Amino acid sequence: MSSRTLPLLFINLGGEMLYILDQRLRAQNIPTDKAKKVMNDIITTMFNKKFLEELFKPQELYSKKALRTVFDRLAHASIMRLNQASMDKLYDLMTMAFKYQVLLCPRPKDILLVSFNHMDAIKDFVRDAPSILNQVDETYRQLIEIYTPLSGGEFQLIRQTLLIFFQDMHIRVSIFLKDKVQNSNGRFVLPTSGPVPYGTQVPGLIRIFSCNGEEVKRLQFHSGGSYSSALREGSFELFGERVIKLGTNMYSVSRPVETHMSGTAKNSAQHTKVNTAPNPLAKEELNLLARLMGGLEVQKPANADTGFRVNLFATDEEEEEALISRPAELSYEVINIQATKDQQASAELARIMGEFKEEGAPSESPSSKGEDLLAMMDGL
Amino acid sequence: MYHKEKSIQIKSSASALYNNLSVLRIAPRSLTYFTVVHANVVNMVSASWDGLNFSHRQLQSKEGNIAASSSLIMQASWCVLPARELLVLTSQKGIQMYESDGSIMVYWHALDIPETPTAQAVFARGIAAVRENYICVGVSSGSVLVFDVPSKGSNIMLSEVLEEHRDSITDMASECSGSLECIADLVTADDSGVLCVWKSGEDFQLLNKIPGFDVCCSSVKLWKGTVAAGYGTGQIRLYEAVTGIVHAEVNAHARWIYSLDIAPFSGLLLSGAEDSLVRVWHMTLTPETNSVEIEHLYSECVTDTQICGAKFCDGDGYAFAVTGYDLSEIIRYTQA
Structure with missing residues (x-):
C-alpha cells in the first residue's frame, strides 16, 4: 500500500525504544556517563545519513521479522547488551505502544504529530551533543518536507498500511491495563467521548437545504457519545505545540515497563499462520534489508570493562522465566544472518x-x- | 429497533480498508455470501438463512501466473449484472474477477507497476457493476477502468478509461434503485472529495462533477438520483446527482467514515465509522418539491471496534452486518 510508511514506522518505534531504554538505564542505576553514551550511540546510529537515505526511498514495509532484525541491531549499537527475553519484551512494548498511537490518533494526519512528539523527545535526549542534534534536525526537516504536503487520504493509506502491519497483535501491556486504555483481551479501548478531531463537527446535527441552497430545517439527534468540539490543530513546524499527547514519553522510574505475555489464545493461532506462510518475496526483502542495514553503522563490540547488560525485567530470574515461558506463536524468530x-x-x-x-x-x-x-x- | 444476532466467525481478522465487507444474497438457495479482506487474503463465508450452515473459503491475491504473493488486497466486492454475478478483487498488482462462489478466476487485469516503487502508491480500489454489462474499477492514479463483461465466458474487455479524477479513487457506486428513469448510472469518488456522476453506454458520459473540499470521500452510494457521500470528517452529504445541489448535511460521526450502504426498497441508509458506531438513517424523497430529507433512526456502538465494513443484508434493510479492524467476526443485527 503506501510506499511512504517505513520512515514513520521506524522513527516512531525507535522513539518508543529510546523511552524504554532511558527508563531502564535509570532504573538499573547505570552510571550517567555510560547511560548517556548508550543513548547517544543509538540515536547517532538511528539517524545515520546513509541509513536514512535508504529508509526514505519509497518502498513497501518489511515483515515483522525483518524489522525486528533491524531493531535488534539498533539496540546493540552501543556498549549495552540485551539478552533474548529482554529484547523480545522491548520489541513487544515498542510495537504495542505505536499500535496504540496509530489506532487512537484522531485524524490520520496526526500520525505526523505523533512522530513529531517522538522527534522532540529524541532531540531532548541529545540536547548536549550538537553534532547529533544536527543529524536529528536534518531528518526532522526531511519529515516535514515529505509529509506535510500529503493529503488526508494519503495519510489514511499510510495509517491503513501500519494497521495491517500491527494486525492481530494483542499483547497486553501493564501500563495500558492500569491506565484502562487496554482491555484484558488485548484490545485497545476506543473512547466515545472527548474532543472530536480537528476539522470534525460534534455529531448530532442534520441540516436540510432547499434547491437554492437555503437551510430550511435543522434536526438534532442523540449521538450516543459525549463529544466536545475539536482542540486547536497541533503545529506541523520544526518547533511548536503538538497539542496531542500520543507519542510522548509515558514511562518514568515510578511507572516501570511490564508486559503480560499470555496473548489471547483465539487470535494467536492466526498470528502464527500469518507469520509462517512462506513468502516468495523473502529474497527480495532480504536484499532490501541488507541495503538498509548497510547504512546502520554499529560500534565494535564493547570490551568487558565498559560493556554492560540491561534487563527489561525486575530480576534476572524473571527474565530467564520469560524466555522459557514465552508462547511459541509470539516468537519473532529473528532473521539470523x-x-x-x-x-x-x-x-x-x-x-x-x-x-x-x-x-x-x-x-x-x-x-x-x-x-x-x-x-x-x-x-x- | 435492531437486535444483535449470533456473529459469523471468519478465518482471519478484517483489515482497516474502506468498505471492507461485501454481501451477496442468493435467494434461490437461501444463502448469503460475505467477503472480508485480511491483508493479502479474502475471507469468504456462505451462510444459510436458517443460521445452521456456514462454509468458508479463502482467496489469495494471485497475480496472473505467480502462484502466491504478498500483494495486499484493497477491496473485494460482488458485482451483480442481470446475466451473471462476479466477485471482483482489487489489489496493489491488479484486478481479479472470479465466479461468484470464488471457484474460478475468469479475468485478470494487471496494473502498470513501475520497476522501482514510487512515492505515489499503485493500487486499484472502488468497484461497481453498472447496467447490463459493465464493471467499473477505480485506480490510484484517478483513472476509472470500464470493463465490458459478456453474459458468460471469460471474454472480458477493457472498453474505456475515464480520466476525470486527479486523486486516488476511493469508492464508486451505481444506481441501486433499479429504476430506469434515473439519468445517472454511476458515481465515482476520490481522495480529495471530488464526485463524478456518469451516464453509462458505449462511451461513458460525464454528467456532473461535484467539487470536493479537500476532504476524502471514503464511501459513496447512488439511490433514485441522489448521491449519499461519507467523508473523512465524519460528515454525510446528500446531493442531487445531476445538478450537484446539496440536499442535506449530517454531522454523523466523530471519526472517519469507512462505509455507507443503502437499502433501496426502504430508503434506509447505513453508516459505519472509526468512532465504533454504526447508524441507520431514513431518507425520504418528495419528487413534487424535488426535496430529500434524512432523519436518524438508530445507532449501535460496537465497543472498541473501528468499523471498516457495514452492509445491509437485504433490499429492505431488515438486517445489516458489520466488520471492524482486528475483528475475526461479522456481527449481524436484525430488526426486532
Missing part, C-alpha cells in the same frame, strides 16, 4: 554478516550465487 565463505559477497553484506557472526555457526558454502542471500537466513 550467518557468515558465509562466499568471497563474492559484497563488502557491505560481508560487514553485516561479520557483525552477526556471533549469533550463529558458520554455514556451508552456498551452492550457487543466486542462493547467497537466502543461505544467510537462518530459521526462516
Whole structure:
C-alpha cells in the first residue's frame, strides 16, 4: 500500500525504544556517563545519513521479522547488551505502544504529530551533543518536507498500511491495563467521548437545504457519545505545540515497563499462520534489508570493562522465566544472518554478516550465487 | 429497533480498508455470501438463512501466473449484472474477477507497476457493476477502468478509461434503485472529495462533477438520483446527482467514515465509522418539491471496534452486518 510508511514506522518505534531504554538505564542505576553514551550511540546510529537515505526511498514495509532484525541491531549499537527475553519484551512494548498511537490518533494526519512528539523527545535526549542534534534536525526537516504536503487520504493509506502491519497483535501491556486504555483481551479501548478531531463537527446535527441552497430545517439527534468540539490543530513546524499527547514519553522510574505475555489464545493461532506462510518475496526483502542495514553503522563490540547488560525485567530470574515461558506463536524468530565463505559477497553484506557472526555457526558454502542471500537466513 | 444476532466467525481478522465487507444474497438457495479482506487474503463465508450452515473459503491475491504473493488486497466486492454475478478483487498488482462462489478466476487485469516503487502508491480500489454489462474499477492514479463483461465466458474487455479524477479513487457506486428513469448510472469518488456522476453506454458520459473540499470521500452510494457521500470528517452529504445541489448535511460521526450502504426498497441508509458506531438513517424523497430529507433512526456502538465494513443484508434493510479492524467476526443485527 503506501510506499511512504517505513520512515514513520521506524522513527516512531525507535522513539518508543529510546523511552524504554532511558527508563531502564535509570532504573538499573547505570552510571550517567555510560547511560548517556548508550543513548547517544543509538540515536547517532538511528539517524545515520546513509541509513536514512535508504529508509526514505519509497518502498513497501518489511515483515515483522525483518524489522525486528533491524531493531535488534539498533539496540546493540552501543556498549549495552540485551539478552533474548529482554529484547523480545522491548520489541513487544515498542510495537504495542505505536499500535496504540496509530489506532487512537484522531485524524490520520496526526500520525505526523505523533512522530513529531517522538522527534522532540529524541532531540531532548541529545540536547548536549550538537553534532547529533544536527543529524536529528536534518531528518526532522526531511519529515516535514515529505509529509506535510500529503493529503488526508494519503495519510489514511499510510495509517491503513501500519494497521495491517500491527494486525492481530494483542499483547497486553501493564501500563495500558492500569491506565484502562487496554482491555484484558488485548484490545485497545476506543473512547466515545472527548474532543472530536480537528476539522470534525460534534455529531448530532442534520441540516436540510432547499434547491437554492437555503437551510430550511435543522434536526438534532442523540449521538450516543459525549463529544466536545475539536482542540486547536497541533503545529506541523520544526518547533511548536503538538497539542496531542500520543507519542510522548509515558514511562518514568515510578511507572516501570511490564508486559503480560499470555496473548489471547483465539487470535494467536492466526498470528502464527500469518507469520509462517512462506513468502516468495523473502529474497527480495532480504536484499532490501541488507541495503538498509548497510547504512546502520554499529560500534565494535564493547570490551568487558565498559560493556554492560540491561534487563527489561525486575530480576534476572524473571527474565530467564520469560524466555522459557514465552508462547511459541509470539516468537519473532529473528532473521539470523550467518557468515558465509562466499568471497563474492559484497563488502557491505560481508560487514553485516561479520557483525552477526556471533549469533550463529558458520554455514556451508552456498551452492550457487543466486542462493547467497537466502543461505544467510537462518530459521526462516 | 435492531437486535444483535449470533456473529459469523471468519478465518482471519478484517483489515482497516474502506468498505471492507461485501454481501451477496442468493435467494434461490437461501444463502448469503460475505467477503472480508485480511491483508493479502479474502475471507469468504456462505451462510444459510436458517443460521445452521456456514462454509468458508479463502482467496489469495494471485497475480496472473505467480502462484502466491504478498500483494495486499484493497477491496473485494460482488458485482451483480442481470446475466451473471462476479466477485471482483482489487489489489496493489491488479484486478481479479472470479465466479461468484470464488471457484474460478475468469479475468485478470494487471496494473502498470513501475520497476522501482514510487512515492505515489499503485493500487486499484472502488468497484461497481453498472447496467447490463459493465464493471467499473477505480485506480490510484484517478483513472476509472470500464470493463465490458459478456453474459458468460471469460471474454472480458477493457472498453474505456475515464480520466476525470486527479486523486486516488476511493469508492464508486451505481444506481441501486433499479429504476430506469434515473439519468445517472454511476458515481465515482476520490481522495480529495471530488464526485463524478456518469451516464453509462458505449462511451461513458460525464454528467456532473461535484467539487470536493479537500476532504476524502471514503464511501459513496447512488439511490433514485441522489448521491449519499461519507467523508473523512465524519460528515454525510446528500446531493442531487445531476445538478450537484446539496440536499442535506449530517454531522454523523466523530471519526472517519469507512462505509455507507443503502437499502433501496426502504430508503434506509447505513453508516459505519472509526468512532465504533454504526447508524441507520431514513431518507425520504418528495419528487413534487424535488426535496430529500434524512432523519436518524438508530445507532449501535460496537465497543472498541473501528468499523471498516457495514452492509445491509437485504433490499429492505431488515438486517445489516458489520466488520471492524482486528475483528475475526461479522456481527449481524436484525430488526426486532
